């Protein structure tokens with residue numbers, strides 16, 4: 124739930140952040156009876172084979188039916204990149220709707236499913252996951268009008284329910300329950316915003332995990348729905364004018380063809396529109412567009428004072444421009460006149476709040492660790508910008524939020540752990556620090572209008588504590604809610620943070636979670652997770668799936684904070700992007716070597732896992748060091764780095780990868796693109812057991828990346844006698860990149876992943 128409930132006002136995040144670290148991930152459902160029967164047949168056959176034991180590996184492989192489907196290779200398809208010809212024999216898999224692709228997907232799912240269901244611990248794993256998952260999850264309460272609102276999930280509900288309370292002590296009432304929107308929980312709230320006075324609730328819904336959404340409105344007092352539904356919404360801000368009459372929102376009104384997330388077409392010509400509540404969408408007013416810049420996405424936020432609309436266009440996954448327009452006394456009837464404040468795409472500028480005409484931005488301009496600056500909108504020339512909170516020499520400013528009239532809360536990252544502080548909005552002066560354990564703030568609520576703040580803390584062994592403090596009345600924060608998980612004793616485990624040396628000598632932080640009585644003889648299985656891109660930091664969070672791995676397989680969980688992430692600010696990101704991309708891969712491989720050298724584990728018991736950009740990370744490491752890992756789990760990963768920018772919003776990732784259109788980048792990308800670097804290992808070795816996961820409505824990283832890669836792996840390696848490790852793909856239906864995924868699907872997916880690891884590495888599930 125955490126990620127969905129994040130309350131920070133960032134320009135729309137379209138980067139390929141994967142949500143696995145919030146224990147939200149992916150899985151497989153089937154919707155056709157015929158298919159179902161086919162799968163059942165195979166399963167029967169399998170359970171029969173399963174009862175025969177004492178066979179050698181090769182025979183076992185036959186038994187679990189690792190007969191990969193034949194995939195047609197079209198050797199004629201090739202592209203010429205700056206004089207180099209590169210074949211693309213599985214180009215046909217780029218069409219998600221062709222009969223041939225559908226048949227390929229079905230056939231792959233049959234093989235995968237038969238492998239996964241033959242795991243004899245399947246029921247144990249599923250039961251334990253379900254049991255441990257079943258604890259209440261809360262978001263921070265947030266005040267709108269004279270009421271408090273918060274999300275709560277009793278434990279196994281597919282979607283969290285939105286509750287309302289008159290005071291924090293009163294009995295909460297259900298305000299909005301997304302579980303009523305679909306039988307299978309695949310409709311999720313993906314954005315929401317109350318009007319300034321709290322009278323109208325605007326919310327965005329997404330089906331099956333797509334990035335597309337629809338916006339709806341409810342009268343908060345009566346619960347009555349407004350008739351209009353806004354369509355073609357994607358990468359949208361949602362921000363109210365302070366007269367409570369309407370919202371600014373964004374989307375691609377011109378996009379033709381399917382727009383349900385199962386298409387792969389590129390998104391072009393983002394537009395910002397104004398909608399007056401109670402009127403049909405056809406009357407919406409186009410307020411901002413940039414027709415000469417079809418790839419820009421338009422972020423926007425109405426200032427805290429309501430007098431300005433701040434417009435924040437972005438092209439890639441970093442750097443944005445800043446414009447503003449005055450709203451005071453303006454009757455919105457057409458395009459708004461924009462004043463440009465930042466005219467070069469060279470740094471990030473996030474709006475935080477304003478103090479009169481001074482707008483406060485968080486920026487990394489000449490500040491790798493981020494800082495706050497004040498820009499007077501009446502006098503905005505760059506020479507006049509003032510530093511409000513200078514860059515900290517070591518700690519990275521993660522976010523800042525205005526509270527209690529003249530203050531702001533700043534959240535820093537210090538060696539990947541959060542530090543929370545209160546500052547004066549006029550001077551930037553530090554007023555106090557909030558006590559915090561080693562871990563992560565995953566939710567915050569507070570407002571300039573109120574003196575009360577709430578923050579939500581979590582860590583590897585702490586499921587969640589919500590603190591509150593009235594800055595006017597209280598001396599210290601107090602605990603509003605502390606989550607306890609049934610049948611889970613944190614004292615049986617321990618977490619350490621170590622700093623290992625990468626190939627070039629750089630020290631890389633890594634968290635390691637294990638049993639308190641762990642024995643370092645190389646016998647423990649390990650799960651190493653990483654991301655390493657897009658300035659995304661991997662901070663400690665509570666994950667049921669990972670704890671089941673640690674508890675029941677006597678496992679070691681390791682999170683490597685490799686370069687490319689934001690753990691040490693923009694410099695850490697830059698150190699692992701574009702021509703430095705290989706550094707991320709080096710760091711990750713060095714993490715594996717560290718775990719082996721220190722006898723946490725051995726190669727044959729080591730699984731690496733990553734999603735999205737992290738999916739590319741693990742498949743690249745697999746190509747580069749097939750001998751180093753026992754298994755790899757790549758969730759909705761990229762693999763075709765020559766063509767990623769041609770689909771949906773892929774072009775936005777050029778800021779991390781570069782593009783094959785550029786000869787220098789082409790050369791660099793070719794060195795690691797996982798689709799193009801699959802090769803038979805030397806010395807008769809084999810590839811690790813491989814599970815790729817993807818989904819039919821993933822319009823962030825489209826499924827073709829996983830489909831083309833699995834076809835290539837199976838073609839090049841699948842027939843080799845020494846390749847006894849499975850090479851599988853799991854293609855889920857009615858699911859996307861991970862956001863909004865219903866609990867039932869999350870548990871299914873986690874079950875499959877743990878089964879895959881147990882089955883591939885021959886691990887034993889121990890019930891205690």
Ligand SMILES: *[C@@H]1O[C@H](CO)[C@@H](O)[C@H](O)[C@H]1NC(C)=O
Pocket residue numbers: 279280281302306307308865867868
């Ligand atoms: C969640 O959805 C699944 C179908 O995806 C359904 O079987 C299950 O009953 C739902 N769970 C709850 C608690 O409603």
Ligand SMILES: *[C@@H]1O[C@H](CO)[C@@H](O)[C@H](O)[C@H]1NC(C)=O
Pocket residue numbers: 489
């Ligand atoms: C950049 O920051 C450094 C140190 O914080 C400062 O000395 C320098 O003047 C700044 N440069 C610009 C152009 O602001």
Ligand SMILES: *[C@@H]1O[C@H](CO)[C@@H](O)[C@H](O)[C@H]1NC(C)=O
Pocket residue numbers: 440441442471473493519520521522536658659660689692
């Ligand atoms: C990059 O990461 C830092 C640290 O978490 C954060 O403050 C900043 O907002 C991030 N930038 C973007 C564009 O997400």
Ligand SMILES: *[C@@H]1O[C@H](CO)[C@@H](O)[C@H](O)[C@H]1NC(C)=O
Pocket residue numbers: 806807808845
């Ligand atoms: C298979 O592996 C063995 C060693 O495990 C090796 O001797 C043999 O050459 C390999 N076969 C092939 C075809 O590479």
